[in-house]
Amino acid sequence: MDFKPSVFFEALTSPAFIDGVRITITLTVVAMAFGLALGLVVALLRASPWAPLRAVAWGYIWVFRAIPALVWLLFVWDALPQLVPAFKGDWFSAFAAATIALAMNEAAYAAEVFRGGLLSIDEGQQLAARALGMPPSKVFTKVIAPQLIRVTIPPLSNDFITMLKLTSLASVISLQELLARTQTLVASTFRFVEYFSAAAIYYLVLVSIFMVIQAQLERRFVWISRQPAGTSALSRVRQLAALR
Amino acid sequence: MSEPPLGHLLDAGLLGEPVAASREGTSEYVLEAVDLRKRYGHNEVLRGVTFGVHRGDVKAVLGPSGSGKSTMLRCLALLEPIDAGEVRLEGRRIGVRESGGRLVSLPERVLAKERSEIGMVFQRFxxxxxxxxxxxxxxxxxxxxxxxxxxxxxxxxxxxxxxxxxxxxxxxxxxxxxxxxxxxxxxxxxxxxxxxxxxxxxxxxxxxxxxxxxxxxxxxxxxxxRRRPARRxxxxxxx
Structure with a gap:
């Protein structure tokens, strides 16, 4: 077996690697933020009473769920500047292209998650809010949104993890994120096992950290006055199992 | 005047006088429905409902399920637009405004203000x-x-x-x-x-x-x- 722990640890702690991780995290967070915002807009358009708006939203979801993320990423990076001169400027970096492509990809999925979330909220909630005299904006922000966030945390966390991994696609447009850095180092050392293992460890650690954040987020959306042991999803499953 | 139900729950000192200071005496009814009509497609749910509620009145509507009781309440609470007729709160027509000789539904933002003067307790709360x-x-x-x-x-x-x-x-x-x-x-x-x-x-x-x-x-x-809302x-x- 050819595995040199010293090379592996050197890879783990190399500044180039850590810088790649930094770019991976930044791209994930920024693309996700834009993707969620756009996804919410698309979801609300799909629920619009006006048919043309619904059609636009439907078309968006149709197109961006169908096109592979890698194809769309290459299109944005290589084809878009030819189509639209505005994208020829210096501002259009690999990072900007990756953000746009991944955010637009994510928005299609997030829109469906939000749509499902909106459908899951009882119609009586908006009726009660309107009956109290809340204007539409407050009905959404004060009554619908908190309930929407709660039901969409698990599926959107899935999306977040997917996004974290999708950022590795940006290595093909020369964005120096984690995978690109790994490949550069591998090309000069030929230590495939050590470097790819180190990269995998980083993805594992990043996803683990995020899972902790997700659990804490979910805990903030448990609507129970006292929180004795036994309110986590796991213990609820145990309780159900015990009932049977 | 006899105490209406739930009157003991209200207190002008705590809640303030009813919103938009009621103009007592100017109108006979607190809430009035005039010839309310509502249909969903071919299903005519309300066929000219007319009634009035005085301050302090308790009125009940009885009917088999599916006879339009909830629909009527939703129309009164301005949660559903009516096809024809009038809803009057203290004599003032609510839910619509006149525009070029025609009646148009008020924008949601204005409807919201009017709704806040009507309390609604839903069947499923x-x-x-x-x-x-x-x-x-x-x-x-x-x-x-x-x-x-x-x-x-x-x-x-x-x-x-x-x-x-x-x-x-x-x-x-x-x-x-x-x-x-x-x-x-x-x-x-x-x-x-x-x-x-x-x-x-x-x-x-x-x-x-x-x-x-x-x-x-x-x-x-x-x-x-002194000033308790009427209840329907x-x-x-x-x-």
Whole structure:
């Protein structure tokens, strides 16, 4: 077996690697933020009473769920500047292209998650809010949104993890994120096992950290006055199992 | 004048006079429906409903399920547009405005203002699950009446105590029994100090009846409740 722990640890702690991780995290967070915002807009358009708006939203979801993320990423990076001169400027970096492509990809999925979330909220909630005299904006922000966030945390966390991994696609447009850095180092050392293992460890650690954040987020959306042991999803499953 | 049900829950000192100072004497009815019509496709639900409710009146609508009771209440609460007819609150036509000789539905933002003068308790109460019992009662005060959090909390706490749920103020929906949920729903609507209260199937839970029959043990206090909203009660005989 050819595995040199010293090379592996050197890879783990190399500044180039850590810088790649930094770019991976930044791209994930920024693309996700834009993707969620756009996804919410698309979801609300799909629920619009006006048919043309619904059609636009439907078309968006149709197109961006169908096109592979890698194809769309290459299109944005290589084809878009030819189509639209505005994208020829210096501002259009690999990072900007990756953000746009991944955010637009994510928005299609997030829109469906939000749509499902909106459908899951009882119609009586908006009726009660309107009956109290809340204007539409407050009905959404004060009554619908908190309930929407709660039901969409698990599926959107899935999306977040997917996004974290999708950022590795940006290595093909020369964005120096984690995978690109790994490949550069591998090309000069030929230590495939050590470097790819180190990269995998980083993805594992990043996803683990995020899972902790997700659990804490979910805990903030448990609507129970006292929180004795036994309110986590796991213990609820145990309780159900015990009932049977 | 005799004390209307739930009158002991209201207190002008706490809630303020009814919104948009009522013009007593200028109108016979607090709430009036004139020839209400509503249809869903081919299904004509309301065929010219006309009635009036005086201040302090309790009126009940009875009918088999599917006969349009809830639809009528929703129309009165401006939650559903009517096809024809008028809803009048203290003599003033609500829900529509005149534009170029035609009547058009008011924009949602303006409708919202008018709705805040009408209290509605839903059949399934529709409490907000992300808020405590207290939070449910506070939200209308903070988000619609523009009260500060501190003010709203104080008023809501008093109201919650009046419906007998002081110890449950910090409980969430899932931790309240059906009857307790109904009381929170009533408190949530009453705290807005509406001119009229609409109840959809109020007797489906026990507390409403109990509250209506509550002995007059607040004699001294009742004198402060000069202007109570009229209430329109929708109920169905127990099957």
């Amino acid at each position: 529709n409490l907000f699950p992300h808020l405590t019992a207290l939070g449910n009662v506070m939200i209308g005060l903070t988000e619609v009446r523009g009260r500060s959090k501190a003010e709203a909390r104080e008023i809501a706490q008093t109201m919650i105590a009046r419906v007998g749920l002081a110890e449950r103020a910090s409980f969430y929906l899932g931790e309240l029994s059906g009857g307790q949920q109904q009381r929170v729903a009533i408190a949530r609507a009453l705290v807005m100090n509406p001119k009229v209260m609409l109840f959809d199937e109020p007797t489906s839970r026990g507390w409403f009846r109990q509250a209506c029959r509550r002995p007059r043990d607040h004699d001294g206090r009742w004198r402060h409740h 009660v929708l109920r169905q005989p127990a099957a």
